[in-house]
Amino acid sequence: MNTNYLFFMKYFFTILALLLISGHVSLAQEDEGPKKRSVVMPDIPGYKTLKADFHIHSVFSDGKVWPTFRIDEAIRDGLDVISLTEHMDFLKESDDLKQDRNRSFQIASAYAKGKNILVINGAEISPRVPPYHNNVLFLKDANLPFDFVKSAQKVYVMKDNANHDQLMAPFLAANKQGAFVVFNHPGNMPAWDVRDTAVLTSFNKELLDKKIMAGIEVVNSGGYNVRAHQLAIKHNLTMLCNTDEHLDTYHRFKDTHRPMTLVFATESSEAAIKEALIARRTALYFEDYLIARQTEAEAFFKAAVIAKTVRSLRKKEEPVLLVKLMNNSDMPFRVALRGGYAMEKYPLGQVELPAHKETTVMLRAMWQYPEQVQFQVDVTNILVSPSESLKTTMTIPVAK
Ligand SMILES: [Zn+2]
Ligand SMILES: [Zn+2]
Numbered sequence: 023m024n025t026n027y028l029f030f031m032k033y034f035f036t037i038l039a040l041l042l043i044s045g046h047v048s049l050a051q052e053d054e055g056p057k058k059r060s061v062v063m064p065d066i067p068g069y070k071t072l073k074a075d076f077h078i079h080s081v082f083s084d085g086k087v088w089p090t091f092r093i094d095e096a097i098r099d100g101l102d103v104i105s106l107t108e109h110m111d112f113l114k115e116s117d118d119l120k121q122d123r124n125r126s127f128q129i130a131s132a133y134a135k136g137k138n139i140l141v142i143n144g145a146e147i148s149p150r151v152p153p154y155h156n157n158v159l160f161l162k163d164a165n166l167p168f169d170f171v172k173s174a175q176k177v178y179v180m181k182d183n184a185n186h187d188q189l190m191a192p193f194l195a196a197n198k199q200g201a202f203v204v205f206n207h208p209g210n211m212p213a214w215d216v217r218d219t220a221v222l223t224s225f226n227k228e229l230l231d232k233k234i235m236a237g238i239e240v241v242n243s244g245g246y247n248v249r250a251h252q253l254a255i256k257h258n259l260t261m262l263c264n265t266d267e268h269l270d271t272y273h274r275f276k277d278t279h280r281p282m283t284l285v286f287a288t289e290s291s292e293a294a295i296k297e298a299l300i301a302r303r304t305a306l307y308f309e310d311y312l313i314a315r316q317t318e319a320e321a322f323f324k325a326a327v328i329a330k331t332v333r334s335l336r337k338k339e340e341p342v343l344l345v346k347l348m349n350n351s352d353m354p355f356r357v358a359l360r361g362g363y364a365m366e367k368y369p370l371g372q373v374e375l376p377a378h379k380e381t382t383v384m385l386r387a388m389w390q391y392p393e394q395v396q397f398q399v400d401v402t403n404i405l406v407s408p409s410e411s412l413k414t415t416m417t418i419p420v421a422k
Pocket of ligand 1: 146148155206207
């Protein structure tokens with residue numbers, strides 16, 4: 023080999039090494055952002071199950087992170103849909119930011135392109151008097167009137183005598199845009215105004231009567247609000263579960279999963295999500311609980327748990343039936359199975375169905391196998407009202 027060639031190779035590799043060390047040339051792949059966490063929640067007949075958080079803040083109101091962070095965070099947490107609902111009447115970091123209330127949405131939705139996540143334009147109307155905090159979703163323009171505040175910058179100061187029309191103005195403007203209005207964290211701020219102590223104040227009732235308010239946050243920040251649940255049922259409102267995150271969801275929910283609203287929509291589009299919310303097709307998934315109306319709760323449980331049977335012999339002579347319950351979702355279920363069978367091992371038919379596991383229940387002394395077995399099922403971690411768990415039946419054909 024000639025020495026010129028050797029000299030060249032040595033020179034070449036030295037330069038390459040220097041470039042690699044200095045970071046000018048990278049052999050590693052570009053950082054493509056976080057991998058989407060898979061949150062396995064089955065679709066129900068006729069609908070896709072979309073995972074959503076409709077109440078989040080960024081530095082464009084009083085949150086601590088930039089809007090693009092919310093997209094990466096939502097992907098990390100396995101969501102399909104989010105809405106950045108900045109306080110339209112409060113810009114804590116206002117000196118550093120433009121005043122257009124759509125900026126947060128514009129930045130987030132531009133960044134979300136090609137990332138398989140939908141961003142809905144929204145805002146939080148947040149007076150410290152009734153009707154308190156409400157989210158307005160599916161806005162076309164988030165610049166809503168806020169004449170009820172003295173200062174909406176750095177610190178929040180309401181006018182001393184904010185009148186009804188000033189407080190109503192942003193709701194009417196949002197309603198004109200076809201917005202979906204949600205009463206946020208009801209009853210969480212009684213100290214702000216003592217003149218109207220009911221959770222659903224006369225102002226909220228007015229919004230309800232005018233068909234402006236249509237939804238209610240039954241779970242906010244991972245906390246279940248029993249009074250909000252009662253109101254949802256009493257007034258037939260769409261139920262939502264939102265984080266209301268101001269920082270990073272990781273710290274609050276690292277030991278569980280991000281609380282989310284499951285939306286049962288015909289497809290993954292803004293119009294379909296809006297239609298699903300108007301039709302009240304939601305379920306609230308937080309900790310190991312699901313809150314939904316009977317129809318959606320039942321459809322979800324039946325989509326998640328698939329049952330089959332296997333004939334078998336116990337101690338080589340006693341005919342038994344093995345009922346195999348496969349839970350295909352991320353959510354564990356606690357059920358009580360009743361059917362008059364001699365069920366081995368589970369007193370009162372109380373069975374845990376862990377996520378992504380098959381649980382076998384043995385029915386003993388099946389001297390004559392029936393055509394099918396039927397259970398009355400009580401799913402104790404699915405709530406269909408504040409005091410009722412999901413009740414359903416499971417009819418399982420007996421294998422030949
Ligand atoms: Zn709020
Ligand atoms: Zn909020």
